[in-house]
Amino acid sequence: ALLSGNALAQKDWPTKSINLVVPFAAGGPTDSIARLIAVPMGQALGQTVVVENVPGAGGTIASTKVARAAPDGYTIYIHHMGMATAQALYDKLPYDPMTSFEYVGQVADVPMVLLGKKDLPANNFKELEAYIKANGSKVTMANAGPGAVSQLCGLLFQSRMGVKLTNIPYKGTGPALTDLLGGQVDLLCDQTTQTIPYIKDGRVKAFGTTTMKRLPAIPNVPTLNEQGLKGFEVKVWHGVYTPKGVPQPILDKLNAALKKALNSPDVKKRLEDANIDIVPASKVSAKGLKDHLDTEINVWGPVIRKANIPD
Numbered sequence: 001a002l003l004s005g006n007a008l009a010q011k012d013w014p015t016k017s018i019n020l021v022v023p024f025a026a027g028g029p030t031d032s033i034a035r036l037i038a039v040p041m042g043q044a045l046g047q048t049v050v051v052e053n054v055p056g057a058g059g060t061i062a063s064t065k066v067a068r069a070a071p072d073g074y075t076i077y078i079h080h081m082g083m084a085t086a087q088a089l090y091d092k093l094p095y096d097p098m099t100s101f102e103y104v105g106q107v108a109d110v111p112m113v114l115l116g117k118k119d120l121p122a123n124n125f126k127e128l129e130a131y132i133k134a135n136g137s138k139v140t141m142a143n144a145g146p147g148a149v150s151q152l153c154g155l156l157f158q159s160r161m162g163v164k165l166t167n168i169p170y171k172g173t174g175p176a177l178t179d180l181l182g183g184q185v186d187l188l189c190d191q192t193t194q195t196i197p198y199i200k201d202g203r204v205k206a207f208g209t210t211t212m213k214r215l216p217a218i219p220n221v222p223t224l225n226e227q228g229l230k231g232f233e234v235k236v237w238h239g240v241y242t243p244k245g246v247p248q249p250i251l252d253k254l255n256a257a258l259k260k261a262l263n264s265p266d267v268k269k270r271l272e273d274a275n276i277d278i279v280p281a282s283k284v285s286a287k288g289l290k291d292h293l294d295t296e297i298n299v300w301g302p303v304i305r306k307a308n309i310p311d
């Protein structure tokens with residue numbers, strides 16, 4: 001039988017390059033993971049995967065754009081747990097994380113570290129606590145907007161410390177880290193994707209990790225949990241999505257390409273070096289991602305509402 005136009009388009013897909021939308025600025029953690037998987041995914045699919053940065057409003061601008069994009073498989077999307085937290089931070093979003101997308105699979109879990117600029121007078125968490133208590137809103141903290149994990153981490157930190165700092169939004173933690181390195185901002189809670197080398201050579205101060213165990217790459221940095229912020233845990237999971245309605249055969253090809261990319265030795269090494277956990281194979285699936293998203297919406301919603309937004 002002859003294939004209809006639609007079926008033919010699905011069978012031949014992809015016949016041109018694919019856009020991978022990133023909801024934050026270039027040079028940041030989400031962008032890095034996107035560029036890391038874009039190359040092997042493109043190789044697996046026989047077409048180039050082009051990263052397109054659509055920053056702003058903590059990732060919700062990109063999510064809106066992707067939700068409205070044509071479901072032809074040429075727009076795909078990588079986002080982190082902001083997909084689950086944004087609903088609790090915005091009164092009304094023009095998309096619904098549970099119904100506006102198709103789910104390709106989970107990607108990786110990234111730890112975070114509370115960082116300070118090099119010449120901040122505090123040298124450890126205790127001193128930071130005293131410094132913050134003494135200086136209050138004179139202390140500045142960078143974030144990438146409501147829906148960004150840097151904002152979530154900063155929000156939880158300020159709530160637990162009982163302080164309100166001056167929060168400064170950026171288009172991503174890439175530009176925020178640049179300002180931290182330049183001394184223009186005091187604090188930033190960022191993922192380890194880019195930050196380990198800067199912590200190791202002292203270009204930024206590390207006050208604590210958001211993990212329950214210390215990170216092997218920076219074993220001298222205590223966890224926030226062990227320094228008094230009991231249970232302070234944020235692990236940043238990522239997922240790959242498409243607009244709702246992309247045909248199943250295309251989703252299957254995307255899933256196979258994502259799996260292949262995550263199994264590539266280069267990708268594994270790069271993630272390991274940053275102490276990023278690759279998710280188990282069962283989670284690199286539509287069900288794995290969608291179930292996790294659902295769980296996380298229910299976990300973070302009440303936490304965020306209780307913590308109150310500082311800005």
Ligand code: MLT
Nearest residue numbers: 028030148149150172173
């Ligand atoms: C980024 O890629 O810039 C970050 O993931 C932003 C954030 O969520 O903190």
